[in-house]
Amino acid sequence: MNDTNSILSMTEHGAYVWPTYGLAAVVLIGLVVLSLRALGRSRAELERIELETGRQRDEA
Amino acid sequence: MNILHRFANPTRFQRLSKKIEPWVLVLMLLTMGSGLYFALFSSPVDYQQGHTVRIMYIHVPAAWMALFCYTAMAIAAAISLIWKHGLADIAVKATAPIGAAFTFLALVTGSLWGKPMWGTWWVWDARLTSVLVLFFLYLGYMALRDAFDDPARGAKSSAILVLVGFVNVPIIKFSVDWWNTLHQPASVIRMDGPTIHVDMLMPLLLMAFAFKFYYLWVMLVRIRQELMAQRIRALKHRQAIE
Amino acid sequence: MSGLSVILRREIRLALRHSTDSFMVVGFFVIAVVLFPFGVGPESNMLARIGPGVIWVAALLAAMLSMERLFQTDYEDGSLELLVLSPVPMELTVCAKVFVHWLTTGVPLILTAPLLALMMNVPFEAWPVMLASLALGTPVLSLIGAIGAALALGARRGGVLLSLLVLPLLIPVLIFAVGAIDAHLMGGGAKANLLLLGGVLLGALALAPWASAAALRQAVAS
Numbered sequence: 056m057n058d059t060n061s062i063l064s065m066t067e068h069g070a071y072v073w074p075t076y077g078l079a080a081v082v083l084i085g086l087v088v089l090s091l092r093a094l095g096r097s098r099a100e101l102e103r104i105e106l107e108t109g110r111q112r113d114e115a
Numbered sequence: 116m117n118i119l120h121r122f123a124n125p126t127r128f129q130r131l132s133k134k135i136e137p138w139v140l141v142l143m144l145l146t147m148g149s150g151l152y153f154a155l156f157s158s159p160v161d162y163q164q165g166h167t168v169r170i171m172y173i174h175v176p177a178a179w180m181a182l183f184c185y186t187a188m189a190i191a192a193a194i195s196l197i198w199k200h201g202l203a204d205i206a207v208k209a210t211a212p213i214g215a216a217f218t219f220l221a222l223v224t225g226s227l228w229g230k231p232m233w234g235t236w237w238v239w240d241a242r243l244t245s246v247l248v249l250f251f252l253y254l255g256y257m258a259l260r261d262a263f264d265d266p267a268r269g270a271k272s273s274a275i276l277v278l279v280g281f282v283n284v285p286i287i288k289f290s291v292d293w294w295n296t297l298h299q300p301a302s303v304i305r306m307d308g309p310t311i312h313v314d315m316l317m318p319l320l321l322m323a324f325a326f327k328f329y330y331l332w333v334m335l336v337r338i339r340q341e342l343m344a345q346r347i348r349a350l351k352h353r354q355a356i357e
Numbered sequence: 358m359s360g361l362s363v364i365l366r367r368e369i370r371l372a373l374r375h376s377t378d379s380f381m382v383v384g385f386f387v388i389a390v391v392l393f394p395f396g397v398g399p400e401s402n403m404l405a406r407i408g409p410g411v412i413w414v415a416a417l418l419a420a421m422l423s424m425e426r427l428f429q430t431d432y433e434d435g436s437l438e439l440l441v442l443s444p445v446p447m448e449l450t451v452c453a454k455v456f457v458h459w460l461t462t463g464v465p466l467i468l469t470a471p472l473l474a475l476m477m478n479v480p481f482e483a484w485p486v487m488l489a490s491l492a493l494g495t496p497v498l499s500l501i502g503a504i505g506a507a508l509a510l511g512a513r514r515g516g517v518l519l520s521l522l523v524l525p526l527l528i529p530v531l532i533f534a535v536g537a538i539d540a541h542l543m544g545g546g547a548k549a550n551l552l553l554l555g556g557v558l559l560g561a562l563a564l565a566p567w568a569s570a571a572a573l574r575q576a577v578a579s
Contacts, residue, residue, distance in 0.1 A: 071227045075170045076155070078223060079177070082216050083329060090336045097343040104350045111357060244528065251525035258521060262512035268579040272508045272572060276522065279504055279568050282560070 123202045125342045132335045139335070143328035150321030158318050168315070170228040176323040178221040180330060181249060182284055184214030188256075189281045192274040202338070204270050205345075207277060208260060209337035213330050215253035222246060241290035245283055252280040266348075360445040361453060368457040379461045382423045383469050389415035390473045401478045408477030409487060409538040413531055415473075416466050416491065417498065421520045423462045424502035425509075427454060432510050432576065441577045447570035451507075455499045455565070463495030479538075486541040486551070490534035493554045497530050500558075500565035507572035511579075530557055 121127070154172035161168035188207045195204035225243065226236045237243065256273050263269035311319070372378075393411050394404060431437040440450050470491055474484055505523035509515040537550035 069166065071231050072166055072169050075173050075224045075227050076151075079173045079220055082220055086212060086216050087333060087336075090333055090340065094336055094340040094343075097340050097347065101343045101347050101350075104347055104354070108350055108354060111354070244532070248525045248528055251521075255522045255525065258518060259508060259512070262509065262514065262518050264513070265579050268511070268575065271575045272512075275568060275572050275575070276508055279564065280526070282564075 120198075120200070123200055125202075125346070128202060129339055129342060132339055136332060136335050139328055139332045143325055143332055146321050146328060147325035150318055150325050153318035153321060159312075159314050161315075167228060167231045170224055171315075172318050172322050174221060174224040174228055175319060176326045177217045177224060178246070179323055180217035180326045181214060181221050181246065182287060183327070184210050184217060184330065185249060185252070185277075185281070185284060188214065188277050189284075192277040196271065196274050196278075204274065205338050205341045206334065207256075207274060208270070208341060209334045210330075211253055211256050211260075212337075213333055215250065215257070217326070217330075218246065218250040218253060222250060242287060245287045245290055248283055249280075249287060252276075252283060255280075360443060361449050364440070364443075364445060364450055365453045365457070368453055369460075372457050372461045376461075378423060378426065379465050382419050382462050383465045385422055386415050386419040386466055386469055387473065389418060390477065393477070405478040405480065408474065408479040409483065410531075410535045411477060412470060412473050412479070412487070413490075413494075413535050416470075416495065417524065417527060417531060418520075419466060420462055420495065420498040420502060421523060422516075423458070424499075424506045424519055424523070425516045427458055427503055427506040428510055428573065428576075429506075429515075437573065438577050441574055447573060448566040451503060451566045451569045451573070455496075455503050458503070459496050459499040463491075463499055466495055467491045480542065483538050483542050486538050486547045489547075489551060490537050490554060493551065493558055494530050494534045497554075497558050497561045498527065500561040501526050501530075503569045504565050504572065507569040507576065510573070510576040530554065533557065 150172070154169055158169070158172075160166055188210050191203040191206040191210070194200050195207065222243075225246075229238070230236050256276055259276055260269045260273040263272065390411055393407070397403065397407070428437060431440065441447055443450070467488060470487060471484060474487060479487065502519070502523050505519040505526075508522060509519040512518055533550045533554040537547040537554065540550055541547040
């Protein structure tokens with residue numbers, strides 16, 4: 056249908072198409088990264104607190 | 116509503132979610148990959164629009180998701196208020212940033228499509244204006260939820276806001292039918308069936324499914340995170356008492 | 358009905374005691390509009406062109422400023438709890454409060470509008486439509502504002518939050534109101550836009566008391 060060359064240049068419309076896909080990638084991947092990092096932080100803190108309360112109960 | 120309450124149990128939900136998530140991720144990557152391939156390489160150039168038609172494969176599914184996420188939030192908010200269902204409430208909180216992201220993409224990619232097509236970045240027609248209002252509703256939800264020291268109050272107040280704002284959704288859907296202005300009328304979800312060519316319909320539907328799987332996967336991750344955060348708060352509270 | 362009239366009379370009494378609030382709302386309205394000739398230049402055709410919109414936006418902002426106090430004092434001194442528990446349905450209590458709020462905010466805005474229309478060079482022939490749009494629109498501001506006030510009750514930065522929540526919901530009001538005035542000035546009828554505005558008012562009358570009451574019960578229960 057279309058060869059890769061013309062896709063990458065896409066005449067003057069390329070200036071609109073590539074930022075579209077680029078922005079979508081940034082936003083969607085960014086949201087995933089933020090969500091996974093929050094998940095990791097919560098998991099670490101939960102383990103830390105469960106250890107502490109376990110220790111508190113043992114000491115009590 | 117027995118089935119709803121079975122999954123209100125956080126531990127059971129987290130177990131189920133961890134089993135489902137890898138599959139959803141795989142489906143998302145498959146549909147996203149094939150959708151992007153067809154969208155960027157193997158689909159035809161439009162007779163009038165040239166390559167800019169490829170923007171449609173991001174813009175239209177993003178707009179669909181903007182509405183879909185808000186509708187999902189409204190249903191979950193209603194369930195959380197009526198049946199006092201904790202997990203439904205967490206689902207609303209988890210969905211909001213995803214819906215906001217898709218709405219933002221719909222607005223910006225719409226501008227990027229509008230400039231080469233009609234020569235303008237923005238126009239105040241009914242659909243664009245009501246989608247902008249939708250974006251503000253998402254942001255308003257997130258702001259209201261965070262504005263209270265008591266998390267339960269924030270949850271319930273923002274749930275009511277979601278329901279109040281739901282009047283905007285039919286306005287968005289039907290605005291292109293009621294007001295004949297710049298944004299084009301529906302060509303896919305119509306009573307007579309789609310008017311779009313199948314070569315363009317396929318990447319469009321693939322990207323639509325990709326976005327749906329994306330939403331499902333990210334939402335599950337965010338729900339698990341919020342369940343952990345809840346447990347942390349409860350344990351800290353207990354710590355403070357002892 | 359006697360319970361409702363007691364509540365209504367109490368609201369009116371409180372409003373009369375705090376009558377300076379109305380003056381502040383009108384004061385803000387006037388100042389906000391007056392800033393525009395200074396900001397965009399005094400060229401009369403341009404002021405006339407933007408006049409209806411400027412007046413309406415200023416009315417919106419002035420109404421938002423006064424919204425916070427709708428439930429705030431009752432919430433802080435505990436009377437809100439009593440109102441929720443009283444035999445009068447909360448939805449009717451909200452209607453009474455909104456009605457008095459409109460009397461002390463919306464009506465002064467309507468009465469001040471001709472003066473501002475004069476300053477912004479809005480043609481006389483547009484004044485009836487402008488006043489009609491304000492008469493239909495200002496109650497909607499109080500109604501939708503009440504929802505925001507109830508939702509944000511007790512929140513941090515409640516006043517700003519309230520405006521951020523409510524102003525997007527009021528965009529249709531702005532569109533139809535200014536649309537009516539502009540349509541009239543351009544020769545077409547204002548009827549379509551005014552009817553739509555009336556429809557929004559009816560919708561707000563149906564939705565706002567219910568949503569505000571739900572939010573208020575929420576606030577009191579916490």
